[in-house]
Amino acid sequence: MPDFQHAQLDWDEHGQPLSRGFGDVYFSRASGLEETRHVFLAHNALPLRFAALPAGGRLTVGETGFGTGLNFLCAWQLFERTAPTDARLHFVSVEKFPLTRADLRQALALWPELAAYAGALLEQYVAVHPGFQRFVFAEGRVVLTLLVGDVLERLPELDARIDAWFLDGFAPAKNPQMWTPELFAELARLSAPDATLATFTSAGFVRRGLQEAGFVLQRVKGFGQKREMLAGRFEGAPQDTASPWFARPPHPAGAREALVIGAGLAGCAAAASLARRGWQVTILERRDGVAEETSGNPQGVLYLKLSAHGTALSRLIVAGFGFTRRLLQRLEPGRDWAPCGVLQLAFDAKETARQAELAAAFPADLLHRLNREQAEALAGVALDSGGLFYPEAGWVHPPALCAQLAEHPNIRLLTHREVLALHRESGRWCARAGETLLARAPVAVLAGGAEIARFPEAAGLPLKRIRGQISRLPATAASQDLKTVLCAEGYVAPPRAGEHTLGASFRFDYDELALTAEEHAENLQLLREISTDLAGSLQADRLDPAELAGRAGFRCTSPDYLPLVGPLADAAAFAETYAVLGKDARQVPQRPCPWLEGLYVSSGHGSRGLLSAPLSGELLAAWLDDEPLPVPRTVAEACHPNRFALRRLIRGG
Numbered sequence: 001m002p003d004f005q006h007a008q009l010d011w012d013e014h015g016q017p018l019s020r021g022f023g024d025v026y027f028s029r030a031s032g033l034e035e036t037r038h039v040f041l042a043h044n045a046l047p048l049r050f051a052a053l054p055a056g057g058r059l060t061v062g063e064t065g066f067g068t069g070l071n072f073l074c075a076w077q078l079f080e081r082t083a084p085t086d087a088r089l090h091f092v093s094v095e096k097f098p099l100t101r102a103d104l105r106q107a108l109a110l111w112p113e114l115a116a117y118a119g120a121l122l123e124q125y126v127a128v129h130p131g132f133q134r135f136v137f138a139e140g141r142v143v144l145t146l147l148v149g150d151v152l153e154r155l156p157e158l159d160a161r162i163d164a165w166f167l168d169g170f171a172p173a174k175n176p177q178m179w180t181p182e183l184f185a186e187l188a189r190l191s192a193p194d195a196t197l198a199t200f201t202s203a204g205f206v207r208r209g210l211q212e213a214g215f216v217l218q219r220v221k222g223f224g225q226k227r228e229m230l231a232g233r234f235e236g237a238p239q240d241t242a243s244p245w246f247a248r249p250p251h252p253a254g255a256r257e258a259l260v261i262g263a264g265l266a267g268c269a270a271a272a273s274l275a276r277r278g279w280q281v282t283i284l285e286r287r288d289g290v291a292e293e294t295s296g297n298p299q300g301v302l303y304l305k306l307s308a309h310g311t312a313l314s315r316l317i318v319a320g321f322g323f324t325r326r327l328l329q330r331l332e333p334g335r336d337w338a339p340c341g342v343l344q345l346a347f348d349a350k351e352t353a354r355q356a357e358l359a360a361a362f363p364a365d366l367l368h369r370l371n372r373e374q375a376e377a378l379a380g381v382a383l384d385s386g387g388l389f390y391p392e393a394g395w396v397h398p399p400a401l402c403a404q405l406a407e408h409p410n411i412r413l414l415t416h417r418e419v420l421a422l423h424r425e426s427g428r429w430c431a432r433a434g435e436t437l438l439a440r441a442p443v444a445v446l447a448g449g450a451e452i453a454r455f456p457e458a459a460g461l462p463l464k465r466i467r468g469q470i471s472r473l474p475a476t477a478a479s480q481d482l483k484t485v486l487c488a489e490g491y492v493a494p495p496r497a498g499e500h501t502l503g504a505s506f507r508f509d510y511d512e513l514a515l516t517a518e519e520h521a522e523n524l525q526l527l528r529e530i531s532t533d534l535a536g537s538l539q540a541d542r543l544d545p546a547e548l549a550g551r552a553g554f555r556c557t558s559p560d561y562l563p564l565v566g567p568l569a570d571a572a573a574f575a576e577t578y579a580v581l582g583k584d585a586r587q588v589p590q591r592p593c594p595w596l597e598g599l600y601v602s603s604g605h606g607s608r609g610l611l612s613a614p615l616s617g618e619l620l621a622a623w624l625d626d627e628p629l630p631v632p633r634t635v636a637e638a639c640h641p642n643r644f645a646l647r648r649l650i651r652g653g
């Protein structure tokens with residue numbers, strides 16, 4: 001990002017951070033902790049409100065200026081001390097100049113009493129890149145959605161209902177670009193009824209601006225030497241601008257119980273996100289465990305196929321990468337995954353030009369260019385070109401990730417259960433195999449890849465299967481030198497358990513999953529194109545494709561390459577309800593969408609399920625629990641299952 005920067009800090013004689021760019025302090029020199037407690041916690045009445053949360057209740061805080069995360073950690077500490085054990089805190093914060101991890105560590109070392117919370121934040125503070133970044137703490141009791149970017153760009157993308165605002169940010173005089181009527185209008189748009197707000201400043205133009213936006217404010221005693229600050233409440237009219245076909249469906253009635261069909265990455269992730277929120281989840285899987293089909297490869301690559309043009313897919317990938325990467329922090333490196341980086345080779349002129357564009361569009365800690373010498377030194381093998389390096393990426397053993405996601409006391413995994421039919425009866429989805437009732441629940445999530453088309457409710461979704469095969473190559477003494485994942489048209493990873501994964505073929509219109517020698521031979525050719533040196537180390541010319549071990553699976557893709565994640569509507573009723581769009585696409589008929597109550601989908605994860613499926617679990621849970629969305633609203637809409645029905649109507653097809 002040309003304008004992306006980490007915070008530039010100076011440290012004063014007491015070890016307190018100062019912003020070089022803004023010439024201001026991050027918190028009061030007297031006591032940052034006490035200031036936070038006075039200004040933001042007390043004046044949003046959080047001690048009382050946390051304690052008064054009902055069982056399973058939730059409170060959502062919104063903040064401008066995450067800075068060192070001090071406000072977040074103090075809110076978390078208070079929440080832990082005062083809220084019922086099954087209540088949840090959701091914290092949404094915007095930050096234009098995130099601290100580096102090293103600076104964050106130094107700043108938070110100032111607060112020994114927050115050490116446990118700071119440690120948890122630091123452990124998860126990886127892959128923090130522009131856009132929406134979701135963090136899960138305390139087994140899901142505390143969720144942070146960090147919006148990296150300018151408040152005036154990020155808040156308009158947010159879909160959330162905020163209960164309490166921490167209006168932070170450097171002093172209005174030092175940061176006038178932030179304290180604007182546009183910001184105040186966004187705070188109003190995002191406020192839940194009766195949302196409260198507190199800010200350390202009492203500047204007249206801030207007070208007037210907030211009042212104009214619908215907040216009723218009082219001047220109250222500020223912290224320490226500060227005479228005044230502002231506190232108040234939103235009393236304006238609620239605003240909701242979503243089109244009905246992308247609006248949030250009503251809450252499904254009944255117990256918080258869900259059944260998930262499919263135990264691949266998509267199903268395990270959906271189950272995990274719901275279970276963390278207190279749902280009782282039953283996963284129905286036809287095989288004998290998790291990750292037995294497409295998600296069962298020994299190594300998958302965290303390969304970010306990005307666009308320099310900020311497409312919905314590209315934004316989903318950056319957000320998904322961050323989320324997956326933070327999940328991996330909890331797995332065993334070397335066995336379950338490796339943060340060894342991914343090097344995308346600049347194998348021809350077109351790819352070189354594309355990489356130059358990407359390097360100009362994204363921060364260097366997400367990706368940067370390497371010349372051939374640098375690339376060879378890093379990879380440990382001879383290469384024909386340099387490329388684009390993703391230092392925080394690497395390979396993952398997807399079954400380990402699935403197993404971790406499915407491991408939760410609220411999740412029951414039932415294997416050897418193939419769902420043949422699904423019916424809604426007495427407010428519950430009943431999954432059946434012939435006469436046998438396998439499970440039932442008010443909510444069902446279809447996560448069976450392209451197989452979901454067998455259910456009439458999902459049969460109209462345009463999903464396609466593309467067969468792919470990977471080859472498993474025994475590591476040799478020389479191939480151990482490979483230090484990073486290498487990608488060109490194919491990919492090869494450093495060894496796991498004595499084998500390299502080499503992938504992958506693409507076969508359209510193939511229904512079989514038996515391994516073919518032809519595809520192994522193709523994969524070996526992809527390896528030679530990546531590096532003849534490595535192909536030599538692996539003795540590729542001596543390997544017999546007919547004898548190679550491997551694995552085949554079906555990628556499930558959609559026409560626009562985005563996954564399908566969200567609630568399902570009744571296709572026929574949808575076409576009828578919004579038929580007018582066929583005549584005039586600009587109309588937004590205010591008729592509620594004919595949702596299939598409680599029916600949701602997560603599919604179409606294509607060749608990048610490791611990046612999109614885990615975050616999609618969070619997106620599903622956000623739709624279901626009326627929570628802040630973990631991606632920009634436009635990205636959620638770009639992934640919405642209704643998009644195809646809508647396009648069909650508009651095109652008249």
Ligand SMILES: Cc1cc2nc3c(=O)[nH]c(=O)nc-3n(C[C@H](O)[C@H](O)[C@H](O)COP(=O)(O)OP(=O)(O)OC[C@H]3O[C@@H](n4cnc5c(N)ncnc54)[C@H](O)[C@@H]3O)c2cc1C
Nearest residue numbers: 262264265266286294295301419448468553607608609610
């Ligand atoms: C060769 C190949 C290489 C790949 N490489 C990568 C990579 O490097 N990086 C990456 O990110 N992605 C990669 N992918 C893509 C990735 O594997 C997929 O996106 C991901 O696994 C999809 O997960 P899923 O849960 O949607 O599907 P699946 O893993 O197929 O899970 C669906 C599950 O549903 C079950 N099921 C289906 N119907 C029913 C039913 N009616 N009743 C009960 N159970 C049912 C199935 O048994 C299955 O376990 C690759 C894919 C292939 C094929």
Ligand SMILES: C[S@@+](CC[C@H](N)C(=O)[O-])C[C@H]1O[C@@H](n2cnc3c(N)ncnc32)[C@H](O)[C@@H]1O
Nearest residue numbers: 065066067068069070071095096150151169170
């Ligand atoms: C006083 S500090 C916040 C302190 C923080 N709440 C804490 O607990 O440490 C102000 C923060 O606002 C951020 N900021 C300033 N202008 C911004 C903008 N326009 N958009 C997003 N963040 C901004 C700064 O980078 C800085 O981190």
